[in-house]
Structures are given as C-alpha cells and as structure tokens.
Amino acid sequence: MIMRKTNSKPQGILLVVSGPSGAGKGTICSMLRKQLPDLGYSISVTTRQPRPGEVDGKDYFFKTVDQVKDMIFRGELLEYAKVYDNYYGTPRPYVEKLLDEGKDVLLEIDIQGALQIKKVFPSGVFVFIVPPSLEELSARIYKRGTDAVDVIEKRLASATKELSYANEYDYIIVNDVAEKATRKVMTLLEAERYRAARTYFIVDKIIHHNTEA
Ligand code: 5GP
Numbered sequence: 001m002i003m004r005k006t007n008s009k010p011q012g013i014l015l016v017v018s019g020p021s022g023a024g025k026g027t028i029c030s031m032l033r034k035q036l037p038d039l040g041y042s043i044s045v046t047t048r049q050p051r052p053g054e055v056d057g058k059d060y061f062f063k064t065v066d067q068v069k070d071m072i073f074r075g076e077l078l079e080y081a082k083v084y085d086n087y088y089g090t091p092r093p094y095v096e097k098l099l100d101e102g103k104d105v106l107l108e109i110d111i112q113g114a115l116q117i118k119k120v121f122p123s124g125v126f127v128f129i130v131p132p133s134l135e136e137l138s139a140r141i142y143k144r145g146t147d148a149v150d151v152i153e154k155r156l157a158s159a160t161k162e163l164s165y166a167n168e169y170d171y172i173i174v175n176d177v178a179e180k181a182t183r184k185v186m187t188l189l190e191a192e193r194y195r196a197a198r199t200y201f202i203v204d205k206i207i208h209h210n211t212e213a
Helices: 025-035 065-073 092-100 111-118 134-144 148-164 179-194 197-207
Strands: 013-020 077-083 086-091 105-108 125-130 172-173
Touching: 013 025, 013 077, 013 111, 025 105, 025 111, 065 086, 065 111, 077 111, 086 111, 092 105, 092 125, 092 148, 105 111, 125 179, 134 148, 172 179, 179 197
Parallel strands: 013 105, 013 125, 125 172
Antiparallel strands: 077 086
8 A cells, every 4th residue: 555645744544434324424423523623524515405404515515416517527526426316526626635734534425435435545544334233224314304204215225235335445333322433433543543554654764864754
C-alpha cells in the first residue's frame, strides 16, 4: 500500500462508513463528528427531496438530476450511485483538499459508492456497520418514522443483500449500543494511524538523520 505524501506530512485518512439502512451509521457518524471535531466531513450531493428539517449545504447539497449528471460528466464527483431511485455523490475537490492537508475525512455512503472509492483510494479505511439482527433493523426503521411504508419495505428488502457485501470492507462493527460502536470506530481509526505504510516516512527521516518535523 503506497500513501501519497504532501511535504513531510502524511495524507489524512479517508474513513468510509456504510451499512444497511437502520444499522445506525448516521447516528455513529454524528457521534464521531462530535467526538472528533477535527474530522473532516464530506457533504454529499443528492437528487432526493429534503426531509423536514434538512438544510441545503448542511445535510446535503440538494440538486436536480441534470445538475448531478453535469457534475458526473465534468468529473466533479469522487463516486456516485443511484440509491433508492435517487442519485447521491461525493464532491471531489473538498475531500482531496482536506486529505492533502493531512486531515482525516469521513464519508457516509452506500456500498456501491464505497466500492468505487476503494478503487481510487485503496488506502482508505472501510467500515461496515451491521445491526445485531434483522428484527432489530426492522424495528429501528419503523421507529424512525421518517419514511413511507413502501420506502421502508424497499429498504428492508435491500438489507439482506447489502449485508452480503460486508466482506468487502476492512472492519465490521455490530451496532448494539451506538456509543460503544462509535468508540470502536474511533479505536480502529487511531490504530490505522500507526499502520507502517502510513508512518514509514518517520523511519525514513530517522535513517536519513533528518529531524525536521
Ligand atoms: P438518505 O436518503 O437516507 O439520507 O441516504 C440513503 C443512502 O444514501 C444511505 O445509505 C447513505 O449512506 C447513502 N449516501 C449518502 N450520501 C452518499 C454519497 O455521496 N454517495 C453514495 N454512494 N451514497 C450516499
């Protein structure tokens, strides 16, 4: 695994979090952002309608299908996918800028998007959040109450298929209690920082007697 470097600083870590709807990845990602204020967060573009309370530029950049297609055509998205009949995508420039500045960046995206990112950023850290059981998953989605019954049924039907992709990820975290699951993600992010491929530049400096930070 080769890491890109900017000056003497290593690139930030790209943390990609996915999981079926109702697994609780949204909750875990907001807890991560609270616990790690320096963690960069990429705001996605989407063609879906804003839900009550959602703010353009904060939760998503809400776009038309034509706008998203233009972005795809111009290569402005790092990845994109059609999820439940809507387009979702990650704007490229912001993520690349933060990573080059050495900042870690969190992406909360679906499996299709994560697999695309894996090809472009194999050094990313890919985390799959799973529910303790399918019964629990179903209960959580119904309890959330943000979606119509037909949408919920669609999401539940996709869940089993989505779970079968867990093996494509580096880490699988069972979300029984959100706080505990969040702590586990923080722990693995910390460990990833010391991966030899990310820190070899330090050894390189030692070998070459270069004490510059
Ligand atoms: P929701 O509509 O519930 O906010 O999100 C639906 C799904 O789209 C979730 O699985 C979420 O992780 C995924 N998603 C959100 N943003 C992106 C993105 O930029 N790219 C991809 N591929 N999926 C996304």
